[in-house]
Each structure stands twice: as C-alpha cells, then as structure tokens.
Amino acid sequence: MFPMIGAFWNVRGLNKAGRLKCIADFIVDNKLDFVGFQETKKESFSEAFLKAVNPGFSWHWLPAEGTAGGILLGVRENVMELVSVQNFKFCATAVIRNVSDKFVWRIGVVYGSPYEEGKQEFIDELHTLFDNWDGPMLIGGDFNLVRNQDEKSNGVINQLWVDAFNDWINRWGLLELKNSSRSYTWFNNQDAPIMATLDRVLVNTVFDQKYPLSNVSVASRAGSDHVPLIINFGLNHMPKTSPFRFEKWWLDRPEFPDLIRNIWSAPCSFENPLDTWQFKVRLVRKKIKGWAKNVDADIKKRKKLLMDKYDVLDSKYELGVISDAERDCMTSVLNELEGIWRIEETRARQRSREREVKEGDRNTAYFQAVANQRRRKKTINALEGPEGLIEDTPGMLQHAGEFYKNLFGFEPRLGISLGENF
Helix, strand or coil: CCCCEEEEEECCCCCCCCHHHHHHHHHHHCCCCEEEEECCCCCCCCHHHHHHHCCCEEEEEECCECCECCEEEEEECCCEEEEEEEECCCEEEEEEEECCCCCEEEEEEEECCCCHHHHHHHHHHHHHCCCCCCCCEEEEEECCCCCCHHHECCCCCCHHHHHHHHHHHHHCCCEECCECCCCCCEECCCCCCCEECCEEEEECHHHHHHCCCCEEEECCCCCCCECCEEEECCCCCCCCCCCCCCCHHHHHCCCHHHHHHHHHCCCCCCCCHHHHHHHHHHHHHHHHHHHHHHHHHHHHHHHHHHHHHHHHHHHHHHHCCCCHHHHHHHHHHHHHHHHHHHHHHHHHHHHHHHCCCCCCCHHHHHHHHHHHHHHHHHCCCCEEECCEEECCHHHHHHHHHHHHHHHHCCCCCCCCCCCCCC
16 A cells, blocks of 8 residues: 655746756655645646656646746556546646545645735635535645734734635634644745745545544745645555666766776676676676665765755744854755756656656544544654754654653752751
C-alpha cells in the first residue's frame, strides 16, 4: 500500500527561471502522491513542461487570468486515477479513485480572491462545491481568508469575511487539519512583517472516517512567501528498490571518464571473452550505482543544509528578531538555492525525455471526527530543541529524556548551609 502523501502550495508563479526545478524537487523530496499548486500565473502548460515537473503524474489545471491566479493539480498515475475534473473560478476539483483499494474521493484545490470585491463570490463558490457531492472530500490551498484575529499578526481583520468563512466550514461540518509547527503560513517579506494564516487543509467527516490518522505538516517555503502544507493520510508503505538506469547527466560530471576507465581496468580472473564482458559490465553497474548515490546525496545534503538554514532565519523573521545581516544571509541562501534549481533543471528535462514513468449517521460521524481531531492534537509531531525543530521520533525521544533527566536529576550542592545557632 502506498503512503498517500500530498501537498498544497502557493508557489507565486511558475514562469521564473529555476521555479520548474523547485517544484519538481518539492514533489520528489516529500515523496508526494498528489499535489495542488496555486497562483501558477500560467494560462496553459506544455506536455514537455509537465513531464519535466514529474513524468509519472497525471495533470489538470485551472488557467490563470492573465498573470493572476491559476492552479495546477497532479496525481501519481500508479497510485491514483483521475476519474473526472471540474473547474470553477477559484477552485479546481477532481474525483479520484485509489489504485490500491478503489476508494473514490474528491479533492479541491483553491486560490481565494485576494481582493475585497471578489470574496463574496468566492464564498458562494465554496458552498457550491457540495451541491452534488456528499462523499469524502479534501479541500486545501490559499483561501486568502482568516478564521479569527489570532491568525493575523497585526490583528486587523474584516469580521464580515471571518464570519462568512466560519459559517461555510460549520455548515458543511468540515474539520481543519492544522500544522503543529508554524503559527502563520504567509509572510509579506517586509522589514516590518505582516503574517497571516491564509493556507489550510480541510476535510469532511466521511473523509476523516476513512483516514482518521491523517495529519498536516509543513515544508520549507524557500521560493515563495507561502508555507507548503503536507498532508499524510497516515498509511504505512514499504518502498521498492529501484532498478539500475543509466543517466545522461553522469556524462557531465568531470570525474566520470576516469571512474569508468578505472573500473574497466580492474583485474579479472575470467579468460572467456563473454565471461570477461559480463564481469566488467556488472562491475561498472555496481560501482556507478554507488557513485551516483553518493553524488546525489552530496547535492541533497547541500540543499538540505540551505533549506534548514533558511527555515531558521525564516523563524526569526516571523518572530521579528532578525538582524540586517541575517536578512542578507537569508537572501544569499535563497539565491544559492535558486542557482541549484536552475542547474538541475537541465538534468530533469533530460530525464523526462528519456523515459515515461507511470510512477453510521451524520451526527455519529461528526463526533467521531471530533475525536480524531482530538487525537491529532495530542500527537506530538515535533519538539523545539536547542538547535531548532526536532521532527524524527528517535530525536524527540532523546530530547525528551534529556530534558526530564536535567529537570529531576541530581543537583550539585552549592556549599551553602545553615549555621549551628540558627
């Protein structure tokens, strides 16, 4: 069974150089089975572009109006099947059938109106999404609406739209799957920043009954002013080993010719020409596969270091304690990341051209969904450590153990005592 992991991200345009590689890496790094990008600012997508993003996905899009808006929705072909799609003004929806269990559900990717004059039309459209659908529903994206005053850093909100948005959520019995590590999902990137929770993921009770362990986390927002939301359906998955494939980008590595020469010159005990050939070919395949993994690991390690550094600075930016030097460092890190994305974009295009990768009653349901929501609140997805967030289970266990050892452990004597005459 596949893990069923998806994401919603306002990418703030896909026309900029390096942005293609950015979203392609985003899908691979987070092992996504479906994704909804908002504010693509593109009216159409070529087949070559979509293959470069990920050749194993089926794609559908809502065209942008000029250079505003636009949605790109994709699902992994060997995990999900697009049964039908439908576009609205602010939302792109799709009915999806899982390959593994044939379960049918519906997804909606939204990009709400950023302007006052369009918000009522957007709210009305949200209500129409449920007119002819009472099955499992997952809705996510940039709503450009907040639910209360705490979801905007300066506290300035329009109560009319807050009430209308909450009324829609309550009317259809929706549950919000909140991330546990970021207070806000949008930042205006100014010296005196304004931050807000505009991006969110919501499900109805039917969906929650099917996937009660579903949860939302976040990824680095490097490349956008919105934080990506990652939804995990809470299923287990056993990964398969990948077969050996020769990659054209290896030829661009300066050390590759010497590597092949050294491997091919290795001693061989066989005398028969055919046995010698098979030995050398197998040795080349084995050595190259290990070498390629090391090269990829070095690139990913560098990118992860840059992403982590950006997140640390971004957290300081959110808290308003970032210095001018750190802001310059933040810009420098982002520029280096975009340089990596641009360099690797060529490699991704070559890969996409080489092959096709077919990678009870209503009240009871609602109360069960509330119980699931409570369980999510009790689940610890991350802990704040001395060097930032800790998200892996062994790291969290070690940090918690050390914390309580220090809290309840032995304290050395200070050399202070009461006198005998006291």
